[in-house]
Amino acid sequence: xxxxxxxxxxxxxxxxxxxxxxxxxxxxxxxxxxxxxxxxxxxxxxxxxxxxxxxxxxxxxxxxxxxxxxxxxxxxxxxxxxxxxxxxxxxxxxxxxxxxxxxxxxxxxxxxxxxxxxxxxxxxxxxxxxxxxxxxxxxxxxxxxxxxxxxxxxxxxxxxxxxxxxxxxxxxxxxxxxxxxxxxxxxxxxxxxx
Amino acid sequence: xxxxxxxxxxxxxxxxxxxxxxxxxxxxxxxxxxxxxxxxxxxxxxxxxxxxxxxxxxxxxxxxxxxxxxxxxxxxxxxxxxxxxxxxxxxxxxxxxxxxxxxxxxxxxxxxxxxxxxxxxxxxxxxxxxxxxxxxxxxxxxxxxxxxxxxxxxxxxxxxxxxxxxxxxxxxxxxxxxxxxxxxxxxxxxxxxx
Numbered sequence: 225x226x227x228x229x230x231x232x233x234x235x236x237x238x239x240x241x242x243x244x245x246x247x248x249x250x251x252x253x254x255x256x257x258x259x260x261x262x263x264x265x266x267x268x269x270x271x272x273x274x275x276x277x278x279x280x281x282x283x284x285x286x287x288x289x290x291x292x293x294x295x296x297x298x299x300x301x302x303x304x305x306x307x308x309x310x311x312x313x314x315x316x317x318x319x320x321x322x323x324x325x326x327x328x329x330x331x332x333x334x335x336x337x338x339x340x341x342x343x344x345x346x347x348x349x350x351x352x353x354x355x356x357x358x359x360x361x362x363x364x365x366x367x368x369x370x371x372x373x374x375x376x377x378x379x380x381x382x383x384x385x386x387x388x389x390x391x392x393x394x395x396x397x398x399x400x401x402x403x404x405x406x407x408x409x410x411x412x413x414x415x416x417x418x
Numbered sequence: 419x420x421x422x423x424x425x426x427x428x429x430x431x432x433x434x435x436x437x438x439x440x441x442x443x444x445x446x447x448x449x450x451x452x453x454x455x456x457x458x459x460x461x462x463x464x465x466x467x468x469x470x471x472x473x474x475x476x477x478x479x480x481x482x483x484x485x486x487x488x489x490x491x492x493x494x495x496x497x498x499x500x501x502x503x504x505x506x507x508x509x510x511x512x513x514x515x516x517x518x519x520x521x522x523x524x525x526x527x528x529x530x531x532x533x534x535x536x537x538x539x540x541x542x543x544x545x546x547x548x549x550x551x552x553x554x555x556x557x558x559x560x561x562x563x564x565x566x567x568x569x570x571x572x573x574x575x576x577x578x579x580x581x582x583x584x585x586x587x588x589x590x591x592x593x594x595x596x597x598x599x600x601x602x603x604x605x606x607x608x609x610x611x612x
Contacts, residue, residue: 282586283558330524334547349543349553353528359543364477368562369583377579385571389563392476 227328230355231265234326238266248273248295250398251321254405258325261408263332263418267324267357272397274298274390275317276306276370282313297394300387304380307370314371316383318390320364320397321345323404326355332418333358339411343404362400364393421522424549425459428520432460442467442489444592445515448599452519455602457526457612461518461551466591468492468584469511470500470564476507491588494581498574501564508565510577512584514558514591515539517598520549526612527552533605537598556594558587 225233238255241247247255251271258264276292291314292298292306307314323340327333333356337348340360351359366389370378378386408415419427432449435441441449445465452458470486485508486492486500501508517534521527527550531542534554545553560583564572572580602609 282583283590330547337545337547347545349545350547351531351541351543353524353531353544365559365561367559369579372579377576382571382576385563385566389476396477 230326231262234265234267235259250295251323251401254323254401257405257408258323261415261418263328263415264336265326267326269323270319270321271295271401272321272364272394273319274303274394275319276303277315277317278310278312279315280312297391298387300380300384303370303387304383307376307383310371310376311374312371313369313373316366316368316370316386316390318364318366318393320362320393321360321401323360323401324351325358325360327358328356328418330356332356335415335418336360339407340404343407344400345404360404362397364397366390366393424520425456428459428461429453444489445517445595448517448595451599451602452517455609455612457522457609458530459520461520463517464513464515465489465595466515466558466588467513468497468588469513470497471509471511472504472506473509474506491585492581494574494578497564497581498577501570501577504565504570505568506565507563507567510560510562510564510580510584512558512560512587514556514587515554515595517554517595518545519552519554521552522550522612524550526550529609529612530554533601534598537601538594539598554598556591558591560584560587 248271251269255266258266274294275290278289278291280287291309303316325336327336333350336358340348345360345362347361349359351357368386442465445463449460449463452460468488469484472483472485474481485503497510519530521530527544530552534542539554539556541555543553545551562580
């Protein structure tokens with residue numbers, strides 16, 4: 225499949241996902257900006273999230289269960305409520321944004337990585353060489369246990385504190401997305417010419 | 419600088435660092451295995467670590483201060499002792515291994531990424547196109563606050579629990595390093611021929 229066709233198919237998938245409201249709203253303006261350049265097309269992306277995750281065994285993603293998942297800041301009571309459903313080891317996790325962008329060629333990937341780095345995303349890399357997929361992400365992370373064997377191990381005060389930090393980290397990630405969008409827009413004519 | 423010269427220089431730096439005992443011991447066998455192949459040379463790498471970090475402001479790495487740092491499992495009392503020196507917001511962090519490998523060409527980078535992925539490192543990417551530097555890392559992470567404004571916000575029981583999880587995650591990362599080393603060794607003749 226050539227690049228133009230590949231990009232068209234990816235955009236169709238994105239449009240269908242948008243219609244079904246499956247795309248994290250906060251990231252849509254950035255995705256639209258990236259996709260406005262011929263040499264890039266976004267694939268799965270997330271603006272960052274806060275989750276309450278029940279994990280039977282460390283690393284066992286297959287059997288992990290979301291007790292709560294938000295792409296926005298949360299109130300500590302929402303976390304506490306999700307935690308009530310704990311059955312095993314439950315974690316509060318704040319994940320940074322992850323943006324995936326397929327690039328037409330290696331040079332375009334190099335340029336995108338540089339711009340993302342300058343926007344504060346310190347963790348950028350080409351994760352697939354088939355379509356030169358650049359992963360753009362950063363280090364804002366919180367990952368703390370809330371319950372073990374379904375038994376809550378933190379008090380209300382600590383849940384509030386963790387929630388505050390989780391929110392702060394989430395917002396920092398979202399600021400970086402804004403910065404990336406601005407930087408791409410400010411180099412519009414350069415990127416259009418690629 | 420051509421590849422052979424570049425590799426020679428990087429190995430010299432590594433040897434000097436080994437002599438000064440600045441290289442995390444646990445990772446040396448893997449680095450030696452990787453460097454035994456003409457097409458690869460390792461740069462800064464870490465087998466994973468547990469740290470107690472004093473962070474005046476989220477994201478302010480410049481003013482962050484290590485109160486404790488270990489490339490091995492720790493006793494909760496070591497964490498508690500490091501925490502006594504807290505002056506601002508203090509975090510317990512368990513970081514996964516990070517291995518950086520410069521590759522002679524893109525094809526070698528592609529092969530290394532595949533082998534690393536198969537070894538359980540789910541986060542591999544080319545982070546620099548100048549020397550095709552592959553970053554090999556994974557998701558084992560713990561990051562939880564222990565103190566705010568120098569005031570401890572967790573009890574002994576929770577420090578023990580966090581330390582147990584930090585150790586468990588650290589060991590999982592180290593197992594992956596073992597697996598990567600084995601996989602590379604088992605493909606010795608293929609990799610030698612590159």
